[in-house]
Amino acid sequence: AVLLSDRVERARLLAETERTLTTSSKGLADNLTKTLDMRRRSIRFLVNVPAVEGIRLAVENKGIDPVDGSSLAQWQERLQQLFSGYMASNPDVVQARDIGVAEQGRELVRVDRRDGPLVVVPEGELQAKADRDYFIDTIRLPPGETYISEINLNREHGHVEVPHVRTARVAAPVFGTGEKPFGIVVLNLDLGNALDNFSKELPQGERLYVTNFDGDFLVHPDRRRTFGFDL
Numbered sequence: 001a002v003l004l005s006d007r008v009e010r011a012r013l014l015a016e017t018e019r020t021l022t023t024s025s026k027g028l029a030d031n032l033t034k035t036l037d038m039r040r041r042s043i044r045f046l047v048n049v050p051a052v053e054g055i056r057l058a059v060e061n062k063g064i065d066p067v068d069g070s071s072l073a074q075w076q077e078r079l080q081q082l083f084s085g086y087m088a089s090n091p092d093v094v095q096a097r098d099i100g101v102a103e104q105g106r107e108l109v110r111v112d113r114r115d116g117p118l119v120v121v122p123e124g125e126l127q128a129k130a131d132r133d134y135f136i137d138t139i140r141l142p143p144g145e146t147y148i149s150e151i152n153l154n155r156e157h158g159h160v161e162v163p164h165v166r167t168a169r170v171a172a173p174v175f176g177t178g179e180k181p182f183g184i185v186v187l188n189l190d191l192g193n194a195l196d197n198f199s200k201e202l203p204q205g206e207r208l209y210v211t212n213f214d215g216d217f218l219v220h221p222d223r224r225r226t227f228g229f230d231l
Helices: 002-046 050-060 072-088 133-139 192-200
Strands: 093-100 107-113 118-120 166-175 181-190 217-219
Touching (some): 002 166, 002 181, 050 093, 050 107, 050 181, 072 093, 133 166
Antiparallel strands (some): 093 107, 107 118, 166 181
């Protein structure tokens, strides 16, 4: 009878622990999903702002928008201001870019968040991104579709950025005449706080492991075990 009682109590405790962990992990996962869905709506708005269309028209017409006569530089400044205003209200967005297909996917406008302040990246520091997965996958999308990347460590000039920024990218394609791909608009999201919250909000004494679909650790009690696929 004592042995049976112990087994019943153990089963009850295990079931209670499982319910607690399931509720906790589902709530955290739902919060992350809501964040990405909100940014998906943001990118649909940003890809359709007049400044993105003005830049396209200016690039395709020797630097002058034939509709209102604005120069490429004027449209770029307007988009820089729009990106900066948007990022000021959304601290998880650490980078906003308009990237063209020309010149190996060269950035046309880029605003970075660097240790807090927002920085408009000057023309001489704009990079080519045509070889990156998010560019390749987004430029293939049909009109109206959006792209969300896997979570990985941000790279600049081909190298993992230090300190590490745990990043997801939300992007949408930009089309020219005849629905010919012109480029993409992309937001980089810093998901560090969201991932850290998975562990912070666990019941005391519990450990949590989060992996991507390939089984690589995104969250691990030993931080050295995370993002091995990038390091």
